[in-house]
Amino acid sequence: MAVRLFEARQHVEFYQKYRFSPAENLQRVIFSYLEEKKLAPTRLAVDVGCGSGQSTRILAARFEEVVGTDISEAQIQAAKEAASFPNVSYRVCPAEELPFEDGSVDLVTAFAAAHWFDIPRFMKEVDRVLRPHGCMALSTYFPNFSVHYKDCSERLTEILTETQDLLFEYADEKVNRVIGEYKEVFDLSPFQDKRRFLETMGVGSKETQVEIWVPCVCVLGCKGP
Ligand SMILES: C[S@@+](CC[C@H](N)C(=O)[O-])C[C@H]1O[C@@H](n2cnc3c(N)ncnc32)[C@H](O)[C@@H]1O
The missing domain is CATH 3.40.50.150 (Vaccinia Virus protein VP39)
Structure with a gap:
């Protein structure tokens, strides 16, 4: 289906x-x-x-x-x-x-x-x-994106990974199967984690540009x- x-x-x-x-x-x-x-x-x-x-x-x-x-x-x-x-x-x-x-x-x-x-x-x-x-x-x-922004790239990437780990527990069965096969990624982070990103980056705007290496x-x- x-x-x-x-x-x-x-x-x-x-x-x-x-x-x-x-x-x-x-x-x-x-x-x-x-x-x-x-x-x-x-x-x-x-x-x-x-x-x-x-x-x-x-x-x-x-x-x-x-x-x-x-x-x-x-x-x-x-x-x-x-x-x-x-x-x-x-x-x-x-x-x-x-x-x-x-x-x-x-x-x-x-x-x-x-x-x-x-x-x-x-x-x-x-x-x-x-x-x-x-x-x-x-x-x-793949889901193992790395996020790049000034000197907090490592922490941002850790936050993303933690978020993905949490989300994957609730993933649709097909996503779980894909993670096993081609390690599918979620493209939406929950709002809470976006806030954590902003705190780590020391900026207030959700429109701040980061680089994502995929x-x-x-x-x-x-x-x-
Ligand atoms: C993650 S999006 C990718 C969209 C686009 N290719 C891109 O790279 O931005 C997956 C898309 O597959 C579509 N999709 C899922 N199952 C489908 C199916 N059985 N037949 C056709 N489209 C499907 C969804 O509606 C969704 O738009």
């Missing part, structure tokens, strides 16, 4: 405000792989579990058409409202039932999302929609002839 945790309007607003696009080095890994695999033509890329579209838009310059899909209507609505590119569109659908013809897709991606899917059904669907030599890139970042993993695949 699908996990429906991403639907609330407030959640979508947090996504728009705080979610970051896939890291540059992760993008390099994916695009180098596509070059290595000589992915051409590059007509259609599908970003599954696209949320509010941060991950989808990075594909716009490299494909004639990019479609972001998500099970959440609220997320897709937010993606449609965000600034984007003319060749990017969005659709509401489950990852396990993609609305594309057999062999019609050049690239399937999922950024920080695949662990929520019914993986065997999703993989079957990827295999169905990908054309021969089409590629797949499923990535996520390790990632990416599963790449190319469909044989």
Whole structure:
């Protein structure tokens, strides 16, 4: 059964405000792989579990058409409202039932999302929609972020780790499974811990910028002839 945790309007607003696009080095890994695999033509890329579209838009310059899909209507609505590119569109659908013809897709991606899917059904669907030599890139970042701000980086990182340890006790089953497989991360900290961050940093504004160093993993695949 699908996990429906991403639907609330407030959640979508947090996504728009705080979610970051896939890291540059992760993008390099994916695009180098596509070059290595000589992915051409590059007509259609599908970003599954696209949320509010941060991950989808990075594909716009490299494909004639990019479609972001998500099970959440609220997320897709937010993606449609965000600034984007003319060749990017969005659709509401489950990852396990993609609305594309057999062999019609050049690239399937999922950024920080695949662990929520019914993986065997999703993989079957990827295999169905990908054309021969089409590629797949499923990535996520690990929870062991480090936070960098002036001379309190070490303490901030400790606070984040303590918070994550607390949160993981209440995590959805799929997250627990993912932690075991690709060590999934929570992207929202409880308000209390944000306050602790601010105290440690000696600042008052919740808008203070910190650097977050995020390790990632990416599963790449190319469909044989
Ligand atoms: C952590 S967010 C990642 C969003 C986006 N890819 C990003 O990197 O910002 C996970 C997304 O997967 C979507 N999702 C979860 N289960 C899904 C499913 N079975 N089919 C399609 N989307 C799903 C959620 O609605 C959510 O928007």
